[in-house]
Amino acid sequence: DVKVTQSSRYLVKRTGEKVFLECVQDMDHENMFWYRQDPGLGLRLIYFSYDVKMKEKGDIPEGYSVSREKKERFSLILESASTNQTSMYLCASSLPLMNTEAFFGQGTRLTVV
Amino acid sequence: AQSVTQPDIHITVSEGASLELRCNYSYGATPYLFWYVQSPGQGLQLLLKYFSGDTLVQGIKGFEAEFKRSQSSFNLRKPSVHWSDAAEYFCAVGARGGGADGLTFGKGTHLIIQP
Numbered sequence: 001d002v003k004v005t006q007s008s009r010y011l012v013k014r015t016g017e018k019v020f021l022e023c024v025q026d027m028d029h030e031n032m033f034w035y036r037q038d039p040g041l042g043l044r045l046i047y048f049s050y051d052v053k054m055k056e057k058g059d060i061p062e063g064y065s066v067s068r069e070k071k072e073r074f075s076l077i078l079e080s081a082s083t084n085q086t087s088m089y090l091c092a093s094s095l096p097l098m099n100t101e102a103f104f105g106q107g108t109r110l111t112v113v
Numbered sequence: 114a115q116s117v118t119q120p121d122i123h124i125t126v127s128e129g130a131s132l133e134l135r136c137n138y139s140y141g142a143t144p145y146l147f148w149y150v151q152s153p154g155q156g157l158q159l160l161l162k163y164f165s166g167d168t169l170v171q172g173i174k175g176f177e178a179e180f181k182r183s184q185s186s187f188n189l190r191k192p193s194v195h196w197s198d199a200a201e202y203f204c205a206v207g208a209r210g211g212g213a214d215g216l217t218f219g220k221g222t223h224l225i226i227q228p
Contacts (some may be wrong), residue, residue, distance in 0.1 A: 035218075040122070042218045043216075045217075058215060076131075092157075101147055104156040
């Protein structure tokens with residue numbers, strides 16, 4: 001089975017801190033994604049990567065950056081956390097095909113105080 | 114740009130009753146359509162997907178969905194719900210641009226099961 005693992009289920013950080021959310025997948029998928037989930041807004045794409053060291057902005061990249069140094073790992077970085085970044089963050093991976101589903105991690109619930 | 118609309122934010126169904134969750138999409142070409150389920154505090158699990166062929170697709174947990182091109186719809190159905198079906202359900206359309214650069218999700222439908 002495909003496994004996408006997010007390093008933390010819950011995080012509490014202070015405003016202004018630099019925050020790293022880590023995601024690892026074990027199925028050799030080329031594509032990896034970071035989504036943000038908020039009540040009433042569904043899932044919104046922050047960034048995605050289709051290869052090592054490659055990244056593309058999604059719909060809401062402001063305030064975030066990403067890093068993909070190895071194929072299996074995709075990190076989301078909040079350079080200076082703010083309270084409006086309190087949310088559920090979901091990582092996903094997929095093959096580089098149009099007719100394929102994405103596989104999701106369990107999510108990280110981040111609270112910025 | 115592609116988009117997905119789930120008109121119902123909340124739906125309440127009695128246990129044992131039938132269920133239909135609505136999904137409408139906007140997409141310029143043949144869509145790739147998905148239904149995911151999210152149990153409380155969990156990630157998303159794929160229920161079923163439609164790429165081509167038979168417009169009625171079967172998924173896990175007894176769910177099915179029907180693709181209707183004329184109505185731009187991909188509604189999810191289950192003949193008899195169980196209390197464990199209480200969850201958030203997301204419809205999604207795949208592939209913007211020339212590659213698998215992410216799914217576009219609807220805002221979700223929260224399913225409540227009454228005993």
